[in-house]
Amino acid sequence: MIHRGYIWNMSELTLLIVEDDDDIADILISYAQRDNMQTHRAVNGLEAINQLHNHDIDLVLLDVKLPEKDGWAVLSHIRQFSQVPVIMLTALDQDIDKIMALRMGADDYIVKPFNPNEVMARVQAVLRRSIVTTTPTAVPEKSYGNLKIDETQHLVTIQTADAIHTLNLTLTEYHFLLLLIQAPNKVFTRSEILDRCLPDSDALERTVDSHMSKLRKKLTTLPATVAINSVRGVGYRLEKL
Known part of the structure; x- marks a missing residue:
């Protein structure tokens, strides 16, 4: 888990990738590990919730269409107990879906098919926004x-x-x-x-x-x-x- 107030390096960060498609999950895991991030994977909504309760996760990449519980249900559950950053992954490219994700507490929204490099850039951007860094003259x-x-x-x-x-x-x-x-x-x-x-x-x-x-x-x-x-x-x- 990120320690607020300290500058982080990528090897300290852990992503939870919630994706039931093995090919997509493998690509995301590969790119995250290339950036020296630690990863966990869940293949359905229930497993994702269990992982969040049992591991320190710094960011969640969350697919919308999942077995057991869909991404919307998982996001809703997450926001009942955690403010961990969440980026939604979905094949739905409608404004209403993007707005719904943001209203439910997602921090970003990426439409499939996507460029894995863009996904990792978005991950780093959201993580930067999630970390409060302080200086000796800052008012806490x-x-x-x-x-x-x-x-x-x-x-x-x-x-x-x-x-x-x-x-x-x-x-x-x-x-x-x-x-x-x-x-x-x-x-x-x-x-x-x-x-x-x-x-x-x-x-x-x-x-x-x-x-x-x-x-x-x-x-x-x-x-x-x-x-x-x-x-x-x-x-x-x-x-x-």
Whole structure:
């Protein structure tokens, strides 16, 4: 498992490749090992869940069409207990499928047939976004209202007089919120959010709306004194209630 706050090397990383097609799985394993990554493989959804519970996994390559449990069910289960980065692999090349994957908490989406080199480039891009590196002058905590982000622990909390509530965020939601809290009340455009938070992704601007919608709902379920507000036709900003 990646240790947050430290620069990593590829040999420290472990991928879980969830793919029932032996040929595709063998190619992905070969390319991952070429980059000195450790690998585990699951051939169905149930085995994938078991592997995640029993091994330290840094990223999941998850096929959609799987026996036992499909990729959507596996992704939903993962997000109930883990924020491990997930890249979906699928033969479905429809915008609705991409949006569904992102809404359910996937960090990226790759359509088959794919170039294995591109897959590994996406893996490294998502891993870079998932790791919070600090410098001696960095401020490890950021707060606004009763919202606090601890970058050393990758932890987001809402603090009240009698309790501390933890926000269970996907990796992308975390980075969006971390960007907004850097400059409260500033309006970040959709393109700026993509450039700052998903620089190596080919995500569309409406992807921002999908992630922000889920993030806003999560904030409203807790006694937060801040909210993410949209500015029509422009973007989003973090404000106090």
